[in-house]
Amino acid sequence: MxxxxxxxxxxxxxxxxxxxxxxxxxxxxxxxxxxxxxxxxxFSRGGIAATLRFTAPILLAGLGALWAERSGVINIGLEGMMIAGTWFGAWAGYQWGVGAGLAAGVAAGTAFGLVHALLAVTFGVDQAISGLTLNLLAVGLTRFLSSIAFAAVAGGSITTSPAVPDFPTVSLPAVEVLLAPVDRANVPVLGDAAAVVLGLLTDVSVLTVLVVALVPVTWWVLWRTRLGLRIRAVGERPEAADSLAVRPWVYRYVALGVSGGLAGLAGVYLVTVASSLYREGQTAGRGFIGLATVIFGNWNPWSVTVGSLVFGFTDALRTxxxxxxxxxxxxxxxxxxxxxxxxxxxxxxxxxxxxxxxxxxxxxxxxxxxxxxxxxxxxxxxxxxxxxxxFARQRLRPPAAVGEPFRRGDAG
Amino acid sequence: MTRLRAAGLVLAAPVVAFGFALAVTLVILALARVDPLAVLGDALAYGLRPVTLVAVANKAIPYYLAGIAAAVGFHLRLFNIGIDGQYRLGAFAAAVIGAAVSLPAPLHVALVVVVAMAVGWGWAAVAGLLYVRRGVNVVISTIMLNAVASGLIAWLLSPARLAQQAAGSNNVTTATIPPSGWIPSIAIPGVEGAGAAVNGFVFVAIAVGIGYWLVLHRSTVGFEVRAMGLSGRAAKVAGIRAPRLALLTMAASGAIAGLVGLPQLLGASHRFGLDFPSGLAFTGLSVAILGRNHPLGVAFGAFAWAFIERSAQVLDLAGVSREVVTILQAVTVLAIVVAYELVRRIRARQERRYVARAVGGASGVTV
Incomplete structure (x- = not known):
């Protein structure tokens, strides 16, 4: 071997x-x-900053999909969980500030993730049906809630929320001073490189920093902790894990809760950093693109990040x-x-x-x-x-039990 | 007796599930500070008027076709979310070609139908090929293909290319198909009012339902599909070529999806425009789940879905957002899949008990 x-x-x-x-x-x-x-x-400075803003929600969705699929459950409901994150993030955010928006959005995503766990893990419903229907539920729920909570508020409408405050931004010191002249001097290649560094390291939202930090955190938890080992074990061989008293349903609930929370955070990101209000249809299929990054990234967080950058870059082309x-x-x-x-x-x-x-x-x-x-x-x-x-290389290896419901005594 | 009880369980499941969904909806209505029972009564009274029922039937025709398209894929656990893109691209191409030619009436209609089905077939085959050759999840590929189809239509459906601005409205449409490419509506005796006629495409929909049943239960391919759906491993051992079957199923689903836009195109608007609805893939999937992939069950599901949406129009008058219907539909589907799963578990337990009783004396098996 x-x-x-x-x-x-x-x-x-x-x-x-x-x-x-x-x-x-x-x-x-x-x-x-x-x-x-x-x-x-x-490679303009603004363009790179836009790429970063468009990458972050896809990356979060990708990490969410990674957590779910490593535990053996496909989370097609990511899109819906992201929608829930946008709505609740905006709803709490415009009233009580970004901190409350962050908490509400993540909580809403987590709640949806746990409903998916209830349906797919406890009731053994087909994971695709459960996820797709949760997407529909999120669309219906947020529209209905908008008609109650946003339609009558100043600055809001039946499809949009009032303006949501933004997270503060940070810059790496000295980068601006050192590289801005290189960018302005229009040196071929070097000027573009300076613009890339400037776009990535100056005026970056705190939330973006948090999102980037979640990549190593995901890797560390899933590959370096007991919890992570158990989540991955449950995604490979639930019956083997179960025989060692590692209860698959417990770890799938945990993984789907985290998955939904990450999708909810992606929603919060969309309403705060990527724009400044909730708009219906804002997620635009990014949850599904996040699912694709996991396949592209062969179920590991570093490659998921690379995949998200590719998709984020093309998503930012519209700007x-x-x-x-x-x-x-x-x-x-x-x-x-x-x-x-x-x-x-x-x-x-x-x-x-x-x-x-x-x-x-x-x-x-x-x-x-x-x-x-x-x-x-x-x-x-x-x-x-x-x-x-x-066209990507197809030497991929998904978690062995992904998509398979586990019922004790059912498996051969 | 056991068979009867089993059948009773299967029929009870959707009823219980719908009751649960309705209860959830009533709670939501109550939270929205309206009298839920009064609103429900208004909606029922509106929905059960004969004129509304005709409109419901017309709305149910595309839902039924989308449901059958979804059901075809369901047998192999292929979730064709691409019904949306397949039908819109198919209807668009059919509208453009149908408006460009002049043919005797039956041929003209047939041409439009064939074009729509062929385009749906081809667009679904892309997802089928990606699945069979590259192992790409059908849900993901069809959603991406929907986005591509929307973009293509948005680009082509502009006055600079294949469309024109409709007089006096914001709708941008293709050219109108000449009357030889129309199908007549069937007036219902005793029902008065505008639009009180059933779209003639209903016969095509019925034919599709019968054809679906016949292919599934009376043909080799249908047998292979059912065998594959029941046990993929056993079917492969028996020599059924899984990739070929998956591609065939996906393409067939797309061809049926191509028909979804035709009731509106051939029987009502006679041109393709921005007003062709999106989101029918989810409707189709829901309706197929509701009807357990059976042609009659899907018909019931499509009618129920159309009825719920149509009667909900009254909600706006009551000051409630009509979107509460989407919640009702989603909760119904979730409750029904849970109910079916519980029924499956109950039946499995009954069967185990039956087997244990039958052989119990000899081997001493206890379950």
């Missing part, structure tokens, strides 16, 4: 150091390309100029063309066609229209999710 096949081996932060060189190379190439095509805001989105298409087209040529040299003609035709179409599109319609940008994260799931 080689080291690479031991579950959990790739969950140490160290393995990320390898790809760092690749990230730097990719960044340099993209930076040069955007310079050549005169796209101003691919950018159309030319900039075109640059990304050109980049994807060039990568696809390179893969096609490599496949051709390897004698794999089917591979050449499979990658070459879409790549050629993308490049031709950019050549002709030079911009991407905003309607297409709106589904960029969803399309990216599909493409990533379709």
């Amino acid at each position: 080689t080291g690479a096949s031991i579950p959990g081996f790739r969950t140490r932060p160290g393995w990320l150091l390898g790809p760092v060189a690749r990230v730097i190379a990719g960044f340099t190439a993209l930076s040069l390309l955007s310079g050549a095509l005169e796209a101003p805001d691919l 950018r100029q159309e030319v900039t989105v075109g640059v990304l298409l050109v980049a994807i087209g060039l990568v696809g063309a390179a893969v096609a040529i490599r496949r051709g040299f390897a004698g794999d003609w089917r591979g050449t066609l499979l990658f070459g035709i879409p790549a050629g179409a993308l490049l031709a599109w950019f050549w002709i229209v030079r911009a991407v319609p905003s309607e297409f940008v709106s589904f960029a994260p969803h399309l990216t999710t599909l493409l990533v799931l379709a």
Whole structure:
């Protein structure tokens, strides 16, 4: 047995150091390309800050999905739990301040998570049905509550809440002084790098810092504590765990409570940091994208973070100029063309066609229209999710018992 | 006797569940500071008027088609949330092509139907292929495909491309299909008033229900699907090719989903516009769960869903948000799946007892 096949081996932060060189190379190439095509805001400071704001809710949903699935339960209700988080976060937030909003949003998400546990664990209802219906319930409940709580309030309406206060922001000292001149000087590549660092480390919301901190916390709890070991054991072999007096239902309740709480926090993030009020439909499928990051991230928190960054980046494209989105298409087209040529040299003609035709179409599109319609940008994260799931390396290993209800005596 | 008791249990489950959901809703109404029983009475009185019932029937037709589309996937635990995208893309393509050609009446309608089904089939097949080839969860892929379909339609449905601004309204629509591509409505004798006719597409819906039952119970593919649904492992051992079957099922679900928009397109508006509702995937799933995938059960579920939504229109007058209906529907579905699961456990226990009694004397098994 080689080291690479031991579950959990790739969950140490160290393995990320390898790809760092690749990230730097990719960044340099993209930076040069955007310079050549005169796209101003691919790596602008504001754009990077926006990416961070769009990544955080997806990351939280991804961590929520991770907790649930590691315990053996798929949480398709994440979207609904996020919706509950947005509503209760805004409702408490506009009246009693951000602290109350945070508490209410997380509590609402946790409550939904526990209902999912009641249905899926205690009653053994199909996990997908339970989750999907909880999404519907959250939509109905929040609309109904809005009509009571927001419609008659000044600044609110039947679909929006009054303005919600924001969390304070923090900056890493000295970064502004050191790097702002580099950013303004427009040095190729280096200027973009400075903008990235500035966007990531200055004027960052306290809540964003908390979200980022939750990644190592999740890793530590799930892989370095007794509770985490039990949660993962229950997700792999519930009957084995049960025979050792580790009751699967207890740990699945705990995991789903945390999962719902994280989704609720994602909702709070949406109403406070990412915007400044509750708006119906605000979650826009981010709970489902979070589920996808877990598949992309092979059920480990570090890769989930990388996946969230990819989806957050595409989600933030809607804040950018159309030319900039075109640059990304050109980049994807060039990568696809390179893969096609490599496949051709390897004698794999089917591979050449499979990658070459879409790549050629993308490049031709950019050549002709030079911009991407905003309607297409709106589904960029969803399309990216599909493409990533379709083409990502499929050496994945989900928790063995995920999706399987556990009933003592039922399992063979 | 046991069979009768078992049947009684299966029928009692939805009744109990709906009662529970109704109780929850009444509590919510009471919390909203209205008289719950009076509101419920108003809603029932409104919903049971003949004119409303015709409208309910018309509303139930697309729900039924969505329900059958969902039921097809349910047999293999494929949750086709993509019904939304499949039907809207299908109806959109059918509306564009239907308005562009002129053909004799039956052929014209047939063309529209075939286009809608083909587009739904193809869009669902994408999710099916992703599932079979790459193991992508169908719920996730179909939700993403819905977003892509919405974006594509939003882009194409603009006056600069395939649509036009409807005169005197905000609705943007495709061109109108000529009358040879319309289907007539059936007037109900004794019911007066605007819109008091049942959409002619109801016959197609009935045919789909019968076809669904026949394929499932009288064909090889249907047998394979049912075998696969009952025990995937046993079916695989018996030589059923699971991936092929999953792809086929998903595509069939999409083809039926393609029909969902046609009652409105062929029988009412004759053009595709922004007013084609979204969210029908959840309706379809709920209705299929309610009807336990049986064509008659799904019909009952679709009618019940349409009835609840239609009679809820009275709620606005009572000063209650109509969205309370969504809560009622969600709680109903949750209560019903819980009830079905409890029934399954009770029956399993009864069977174990029966087996224990039958063999008990010989082997001394106690359960």
